[in-house]
Amino acid sequence: MWEYSDKVREHFFNPRNSGPLKDANGIGDVGSIQCGDALRLMLKVDEQSEIIEDAHFQTFGCGSAIASSSALTEIIKGMTLTQALEVSNQNIADYLDGLPPEKMHCSVMGREALQAAIANYRGEEWSDDHEEGALICKCFAVDAVKIADVVNANQLNTVEEVTFYTKAGGGCTACHEGIEEILAGIKAERAGPGEVSPPPLAAALTAAPLAPANASTVLVHAPTVAVSTPTAAVSAPPARRTLVQKIRKIEEVLESVRPMLQRDHGDVELADVQGKTIYVTLKGACSGCMMEVATLGGIQQKMIEALGELVKVLPVSHMPVEA
Amino acid sequence: MEAIYLDNNATTRCDPAVVEAMLPFFTEHFGNASSIHAFGSEVGKALKKARGQVQALLGAEHDSEIIFTSCGTESDATAILSALRAQPERNTVITTAVEHPAVLTLCEWLEKEGYIVHKLRVDKKGRLDLDEYRSLLNDRVAIVSAMWANNETGTLFPVLEMAEMAAARGVMFHTDAVQAVGKIPVDLKNTRIDMLSLSGHKLHAPKGIGALYLRRGCRFRPLLRGGHQERGRRAGTENSASIIGLGKACELAIEHMDEENTTVRSLRDTLEKGIVSQIGHCFPTGDIARRLPNTSNIAFEYVEGEGILLLLNKLGIAGSSGSACTSGSLEPSHVMRAMGIPYTAAHGTIRFSLSRYNTEAEVKRVIEVVPGIIAQLRKLSPYWCDKGPAASVDGAFAPTYA
Incomplete structure (x- = not known):
């Protein structure tokens, strides 16, 4: 069986705010028929303040789907609609002290139900753009x-x-x-x-x-x-570049990947270029990350494509001392 | 309260007599059966006895037709790959849509490797169309692999008849019988079955031991080479303690065969009737007229299986489910889908599988608690409204599906 946190188990065995909600004025029905989960979220929203006064749910789904629904209703009660829309699926998972990776989609469904219910309250159409695979x-x-x-x-x-x-x-x-x-x-x-x-x-x-x-x-x-x-082809003949032009190109590639690393609280900087080897410094969450090799490999691939020549990207720690 | 174990199709408890038979082979009889000295020869004799015990349960003509393996999955893979390697001019495998992953996943991989795989379809009750089967048998088929009993529903396939049909067309026939062996009588010498897989832990022997029955004269290519063990058909030092445990378990299975088909069957029937008669919108799945005596698979509509299992588990009752969420995949059981069970019911299927260790008191207790669990979960379900499915009232639940 899954390794559910105590909080997940507790919310499954004693779900909060379950069952229909009378005079609900925002209802969101979402589901994924294949994975077997479906959720109806019912909101009672104060029309003046847009504060969610009450929230109930009905869920057809596994233990963590029911626990996620229960957690969601607890999280959003008392929030304004704007605040509620800020709630992410990670917030739901965190509230439950985490979910097994296979079960993260349960928290995603909770967030979608919330968006659907708010859209319903506002009289808007909501469509699900999230497709799920194995x-x-x-x-x-x-x-x-x-x-x-x-x-x-x-x-x-x-x-x-x-x-x-x-x-x-x-x-x-x-x-x-x-x-x-x-x-x-x-x-x-x-x-x-x-x-x-x-x-x-x-x-x-x-x-x-x-x-x-x-x-x-x-x-x-x-x-x-x-x-x-054609742009991805590495078989194109390498263009003649000065070292400065080459470094500029390298900096461009690094700039393009930095947002992705920063999203995971990491970063990268150019340390040195020696022949066909580019040394970089991984910073923040990237330093010491178990995915360092993959990160560098990905950067290397982009470098090869951008420069049109085969280069190596190595961490600065690999730089020869006598350089 | 004592825990109630109703998941015997997943695995069984080792019989105490089996454990007792095994123990000396960890300590005083630790020798390698291949050795010439006394340490080895004691083990060799015990292995021979165990082989005879397995032979007796299967009704095989010769004890050399029994090859010990590590598990049912290995037996299945050995059988199917052997047939393909021994007959390179044949490139087709016939199997069924409801096989255990041990066969199905292997066949899917074979398809990627360029082999042709026909998966026989089943009807709503999980039954095969033998006319379709007959039409597919030809001299390009290397092997037919069809399970004797389905692990989820207990449905029995007519493997004896299917083996005859294959033999008539000169096609090898293998059956994955890990659920059937020990629960229903088997007499291989009077069948046309060429290969049969069994697994120790499904019949009160330990995990990590299985066997492949290989009819004498059936062309064979080993999966593992590298030693003379099992007459060169499965290399690797014998797992002697487990083989002896499997032998003992087979002896016990013969002793208890009647009990399985009388006492256990009647407990299963009591359980199923007790549950289905109390709860609306639920039904047993599979071919209930032709199935294993120990298995009942019930679909509870509008609720999800994992929730049922968690609540049962809280009360110390162990079952299993075909719901997506219990399998780690997103799809409900391929067996339920093959039978065309609607998603809202397929996700709520619960399998109760009994053994000779279960009692009437246990069954009574389960019958008492299941209705409350289903009612509790239906109260949470958007597909359910007071006393019936929400589809029959206004404002039916129709979610936006991903």
């Missing part, structure tokens, strides 16, 4: 749909890149086969009918960060990608 990465709770979306949006090709963009695969690494399958499926689609997609093995090889073999694999691999994404 859970791939259990360490960071990333599902297949999310991975496929990010792969498509960013034209990703390797497990390493997927980890860089979504965190998926950055923990125990047991899900790499699953990620490779998603990549292979998308590549087959990109290649179009009649063209043979690269076997998943190719993705596995390119995922090996910093290995010398990596470079040649990327090159061999590139023509398949180039079919639809």
Whole structure:
């Protein structure tokens, strides 16, 4: 059985504010028929102050879905609608002292029900834009749909890149086969009918960060990608650049990835460039993070694409002392 | 209060007599059966006895037809991969949509490797269409793998007839019988079954031991090579204590076979009737006329299985569910979906699986508490309104689905 926190168990066994709410003036019905959860959130909103005076729920779902619904009603009672809309699914999970990764979607459903109920109160249409797939990465709770979306949006090709963009695969690494399958499926689609997609093995090889073999694999691999994404091609001849131009380009790449790292309370800075090796300093949450290798691998991939030449990205700690 | 264990299709308690039989093989009889000295030969004799005990339960003609493995999953994989390797000119596997993942996941992988897999469909009661099956048998089929009894519903497939049909077309037949062995009589020498998988921990032997029955003369390629054990068909030092435990468990299963089909069956029937007669909008799933004597799978509409299990567990009662949330996947049980059970019912399926250790008092207690649990959860359910499903009243629940 799941490792539920005491708080989850307590809210499941003694749910607060369950059952229909008379004279509710905002009702949100959401659900995911496949995963088996459905939730009706009922709000009683004071029309003058827009304060949620009462909130009730009815939930068809597992223990954590019921506990998440119960927690949600407790959190939002007394809030204004504006405050309530600030409540994130993480707030719900935190209120319950955490949820197992497989169960995070229960808190997401709670948040969606809240949005739907508020939209209903305001007489607006609300549509669910959140599609859910099978859970791939259990360490960071990333599902297949999310991975496929990010792969498509960013034209990703390797497990390493997927980890860089979504965190998926950055923990125990047991899900790499699953990620490779998603990549292979998308590549087959990109290649179009009649063209043979690269076997998943190719993705596995390119995922090996910093290995010398990596470079040649990327090159061999590139023509398949180039079919639809000429910008991602690394086989283009490297442009002649001065060192200053090159460093400027490197800084541009780092600037482009910094927002992503900062979102996770981390950061990166350029330390030095020595030939084909770029040394960076990982800061904040990134320093000492177990995903350091994946982060650097992702940056390296972007550098290779931007510079049009094969470079290595290493942490500053790897810089030779006698340089 | 004593805990009530009704999850025997998941695993069973080791019989105390089994544990007793095993213990000396951890201590004084620790030898390797392959060794020439006295330490080894004692173990060798005990293994031979165990093989005979398994042979007796299966009704196999020869004891050399029994190959010990580590589990049911290994037996299944050995059988299917062997058939494909031994007959490279055949590229097709026939199986069913409701197999255990041990077979189904392997077949899905084989499909990716380029093999053709036909999954036989089932009807609302989980029954196969034998005409469809017959139409698929041809000389491109390497093996048919069909479970004897379904782990979720207990539904029995007509494997004897299916094996005859396969044999008539020269096709190998394997059955995953981990749920059937020990619960219903098996007499392999009078069947056309070529291979059969069983698992120790489903019949009161320990976990980590299984066996593959391989009919003499059936072409075979080992999964594990690297030693002469099991006549070179499954390399690796014998798990002697567990093999001896499995042998003892098989002997006990023969002794208790009648009890399984009388006492246990009647307890199961009492339990099922007691629950279904008290609660509306629930029904037993599967082919209730042809199923294992110990299994009852009940779909409770408009509630979700994990909630039921958590509340049962609070009262010390252990069952299992086909709901998505208990499996770690987002989908409800593939068995329920294959039978076309609606989602709102599939998520609320609870399996009660009994054993000879269960008592009438336990069954009575479960019958007492289940109605309250279902009522409590239905009160929370948006699909339920006072005394009936919300769909039948105004303002029916129709959520925005992702």
